[in-house]
Amino acid sequence: xxxxxxxxxxxxxxxxxxxxxxxxxxxxxxxxxxxxxxxxxxxxxxxxxxxxxxxxxxxxxxxxxxxxxxxxxxxxxxxxxxxxxxxxxxxxxxxxxxxxxxxxxxxxxxxxxxxxxxxxxxxxxxxxxxxxxxxxxxxxxxxxxxxxxxxxxxxxxxxxxxxxxxxxxxxxxxxxxxxxxxxxxxxxxxxxxxxxxxxxxxxxxxxxxxxxxxxxxxxxxxxxxxxxxxxxxxxxxxxxxxxxxxxxxxxxxxxxxxxxxxxxxxxxxxxxxxxxxxxxxxxxxxxxxxxxxxxxxxxxxxxxxxxxxx
Amino acid sequence: xxxxxxxxxxxxxxxxxxxxxxxxxxxxxxxxxxxxxxxxxxxxxxxxxxxxxxxxxxxxxxxxxxxxxxxxxxxxxxxxxxxxxxxxxxxxxxxxxxxxxxxxxxxxxxxxxxxxxxxxxxxxxxxxxxxxxxxxxxxxxxxxxxxxxxxxxxxxxxxxxxxxxxxxxxxxxxxxxxxxxxxxxxxxxxxxxxxxxxxxxxxxxxxxxxxxxxxxxxxxxxxxxxxxxxxxxxxxxxxxxxxxxxxxxxxxxxxxx
Numbered sequence: 001x002x003x004x005x006x007x008x009x010x011x012x013x014x015x016x017x018x019x020x021x022x023x024x025x026x027x028x029x030x031x032x033x034x035x036x037x038x039x040x041x042x043x044x045x046x047x048x049x050x051x052x053x054x055x056x057x058x059x060x061x062x063x064x065x066x067x068x069x070x071x072x073x074x075x076x077x078x079x080x081x082x083x084x085x086x087x088x089x090x091x092x093x094x095x096x097x098x099x100x101x102x103x104x105x106x107x108x109x110x111x112x113x114x115x116x117x118x119x120x121x122x123x124x125x126x127x128x129x130x131x132x133x134x135x136x137x138x139x140x141x142x143x144x145x146x147x148x149x150x151x152x153x154x155x156x157x158x159x160x161x162x163x164x165x166x167x168x169x170x171x172x173x174x175x176x177x178x179x180x181x182x183x184x185x186x187x188x189x190x191x192x193x194x195x196x197x198x199x200x201x202x203x204x205x206x207x208x209x210x211x212x213x214x215x216x217x218x219x220x221x222x223x224x225x226x227x228x229x230x231x232x233x234x235x236x237x238x239x240x241x242x243x244x245x246x247x248x249x250x251x252x253x254x255x256x257x258x259x260x261x262x263x264x265x266x267x268x269x270x271x272x273x274x275x276x277x278x279x280x281x282x283x284x285x286x287x288x289x290x291x292x293x294x295x296x297x298x299x300x301x302x303x304x305x306x307x308x309x310x
Numbered sequence: 311x312x313x314x315x316x317x318x319x320x321x322x323x324x325x326x327x328x329x330x331x332x333x334x335x336x337x338x339x340x341x342x343x344x345x346x347x348x349x350x351x352x353x354x355x356x357x358x359x360x361x362x363x364x365x366x367x368x369x370x371x372x373x374x375x376x377x378x379x380x381x382x383x384x385x386x387x388x389x390x391x392x393x394x395x396x397x398x399x400x401x402x403x404x405x406x407x408x409x410x411x412x413x414x415x416x417x418x419x420x421x422x423x424x425x426x427x428x429x430x431x432x433x434x435x436x437x438x439x440x441x442x443x444x445x446x447x448x449x450x451x452x453x454x455x456x457x458x459x460x461x462x463x464x465x466x467x468x469x470x471x472x473x474x475x476x477x478x479x480x481x482x483x484x485x486x487x488x489x490x491x492x493x494x495x496x497x498x499x500x501x502x503x504x505x506x507x508x509x510x511x512x513x514x515x516x517x518x519x520x521x522x523x524x525x526x527x528x529x530x531x532x533x534x535x536x537x538x539x540x541x542x543x544x545x546x547x548x549x550x551x552x553x554x555x556x557x558x559x560x561x562x563x564x565x566x567x
Contacts, residue, residue, distance in 0.1 A: 080386075171407075179366055180404030180467075184418050185393040 070267045074197070077189035087187075092195035100161040100196075101203025105210060107160070108153055112144070112211035115152055116218025119143050124226040133227040137237045140219030145246040149211035151298060154257035157204055158290040162265035165196055166286035169269025170279035178270065193266045197259065204258035205251045212250065245310055253301050257294045264290040315342045317377060317475060317507045318363055324371030325358055332358055333369070334531035345501060345508040347518045347539075350528030351553065356511045357401070359528065360479055363509065364398055365389065376475070394422050396475040397468030397506075401483055403460045405452035411463045412438065412448030418470040437466040440503070441496060458489035465496065469504060476506045482514045494520045515554070527553060 031038065047055070081087050123139045169192060172178050181188045216238070223229040268286035272278050318340035325333040332355035340346050348356045361367040362374055365381045374381050379392060397418075398404075405414045415434035419425055425433070438448050441462040447455065455463060461481060468476060481497065482490040494517055501508060501521070512518060518525055519539050526536045529549045535542055543554045 174402075175407065176400040176402050176404035177406050179361075180398070180400055180406070182366060183364055183393060183396075183398045184421060185390045186421060 066271075067263075067267055070270075071263060074189050074193055074263065074266075077187055078194055078197075080187075081190050081194060087190050088198075089191060089195050092191075093199050096161075096196050096199035097203055099164070100157065100200055101207060104157060104160055104203075104207060108156055108207050108211050109214040111152055111156060112149055112214040113218040115148050116140055116144055116215035116220075117222050119148065119215075120219040120222035121226065124222065128227065133223075133229060134233075134237060136219065136223045136227055136229065137234055138241055140216055140223070141238055141242045142246055144215035144219065145212050145242070145250045147250070147298075149215050150208045150250045150254040150257060151294070153204060153207045153211045153254060154261065154294045155291055157200070157207065157258075158261045158265075158294060159287055161200060162261040162290045163283050163287045165262060165265030166269040166272075166283045167279055169266055170272035170282045171276075173270060173272040174274070174276055174279060188270070193262070196266065197262045200258040200262050201255060204254045204261075208251055208254040209247075212247065249301075249305065249310060253298065256297060256301075260293045260297060261290045264293060316340070316375075317342050318509070319375040319378075320359075320363070320372065321375070322372040323359070323362065323369045323374060325355060325362070325367075326370045331531055336372070336528075336532045338526055338533050338536070340507060340509060342507055343505060344523040345497075345510060345521055347522035347525035348509060348511045348528065349513060349518060349525050349553065350534075351549075352513070354528040355531070356513075356528055357479060360477055360509065360511050364396065364477055365393075394418075394471055395473055396477065397471065397473040398477045399461070399464045399468040399479065399481060401480040403452065403464040405460065405463060405467065407452055410449055410451055411443075411455065411466075414452065414463065415448070415467045415470055418467065422471065434466075434470070437470055438463065440469070440500070441466040442492070457484050458486075458492060461485065461489075461493055462496065465500065469500060469506075472504060474506055476500070476508045478508065478510045478512075480512055480514075481510065482512060482517050490514065490516065493517070497521045 120136055120140050123136055124133075127133050127135055127139070169178070172192070178188050178192075181191060220231055220234045223234055224231060265286045268282045268289065272282045316339055318338070320336060320338040323333050323336040323338075325331070336359070338359075348359060350356050358367065362369050363376065363381075365374075365384075368382060376392060377395060379388070381389070381392065384392065405411065406417070409417065412431060412434045415437050416430040419430045419433060420427075423430075435445055435448055438445070443459060443462050443466065447459060447463070452460060452463065465478075465481070468478075478497070482493050485493065497508070497510070497517075498521055500506070508521075510517070510522060522539065524536060524538055525542055527534045527542065527550050534547050535545050535550045537545070539554075542550060545551060545554070
């Protein structure tokens with residue numbers, strides 16, 4: 001007999017009261033009357049803690065390998081696009097440049113400005129104790145240019161654009177649009193991933209420069225109100241003590257962060273399987289992983305720059 | 311190479327997802343000009359088999375030959391040429407949501423031909439008309455179409471390049487009976503007009519009765535039976551019987567009672 005449709009006895013359905021107790025006892029009584037025909041489900045054994053840890057570890061490692069494979073495939077797709085430049089979708093590129101770059105200016109500017117204010121404010125107390133007010137210029141300048149501007153830009157863009165990439169590509173996977181592209185003979189990596197890579201590789205360094213300006217301006221405002229250092233004095237010292245490498249280090253890092261954000265976003269988007277709720281999950285994962293990898297990369301840069309003495 | 315009558319040749323195809331075996335030594339031959347139905351219960355691997363035929367998924371074992379070429383052994387250029395000979399209609403349409411319906415239908419032409427834009431638009435409108443869509447539907451976005459219209463638009467894109475081979479994945483799923491009947495008719499008309507070989511994945515018995523020449527019933531990881539619907543409905547294998555007799559039983563029941 002078909003195990004999924006056990007033959008239930010004809011059950012009585014006397015009218016019952018509407019209280020939860022009456023309704024519950026009626027359903028329970030009918031259930032008990034089903035007797036031997038009640039299906040029993042053997043609950044599968046829940047894997048133990050070690051087992052689950054092992055499975056999770058293998059899955060994580062596998063995902064890392066898949067990500068490396070994805071990077072390789074993207075690189076190959078890019079190389080073949082150098083041979084056929086007409087496959088580049090410049091409209092998508094310009095669109096993403098506007099959405100991911102230009103439209104992000106206000107939020108990046110405001111955040112970086114506030115970060116400059118905070119750094120200067122935290123430093124002001126300490127510097128005043130030592131009578132070293134003027135060093136707020138170096139503090140704000142190096143902190144913003146080398147670390148905070150690239151990092152805060154990357155984090156905001158990971159949340160803003162990285163998540164959008166994962167959601168867009170994930171929806172396309174669920175809609176079978178990505179399959180349709182392949183079947184028509186269009187490489188999804190060339191059509192969908194590369195315009196976004198180019199757009200963000202240009203937008204993020206530019207946004208970082210903008211964040212540099214906004215952040216230093218925030219520090220300047222704080223310096224003039226808390227430490228009596230006027231704008232002119234601040235800028236004069238800024239020009240004298242700051243080295244160009246500080247700017248280049250920050251912008252260079254943001255270029256790498258852009259690749260991390262796009263690749264993680266697109267990778268997670270294209271890993272979407274099945275239904276719409278999977279899109280949401282992949283989007284969340286993409287933001288978390290992108291920010292995590294950006295910070296890891298930043299730490300590696302710090303070590304490398306330290307060794308190289310930059 | 312493909313001078314004989316074989317269009318698709320699956321040899322000992324095996325598919326495994328982890329420890330779960332979907333196909334195990336599956337053989338299937340699709341002949342030129344026929345409409346082959348791929349039937350089977352849920353989870354019997356119909357759609358996976360279709361994805362393997364169009365190169366979206368690699369089987370774990372065996373060979374998949376289309377037009378006499380092993381599609382796993384093809385380079386990028388050869389694969390592209392092969393893809394231009396077939397059209398695929400996806401279950402959920404797979405239309406690009408950012409493009410209008412007409413742009414969707416014209417996309418394969420834009421990619422693979424040197425026709426100019428105005429002509430491509432006209433051809434796209436003609437294909438839409440073939441599938442029974444009004445011209446103004448071409449200017450809408452896929453999201454603005456009803457389920458039945460979406461299936462028609464997807465078919466219009468699949469036949470954009472007048473393919474020799476057409477894959478249809480669940481063409482009637484999610485449609486009401488009237489729209490399903492419309493799709494049956496549409497498939498028959500397309501077959502009469504363009505004469506492509508067709509592979510239709512479906513569990514819609516009405517569709518199988520109306521449009522297919524032969525039907526392959528999948529189960530237990532292989533092709534359980536491959537025959538015309540008439541013969542299949544008298545087939546002795548219990549799974550095949552359960553699959554085909556059910557409906558007739560359901561129709562006979564009230565008469566017996």
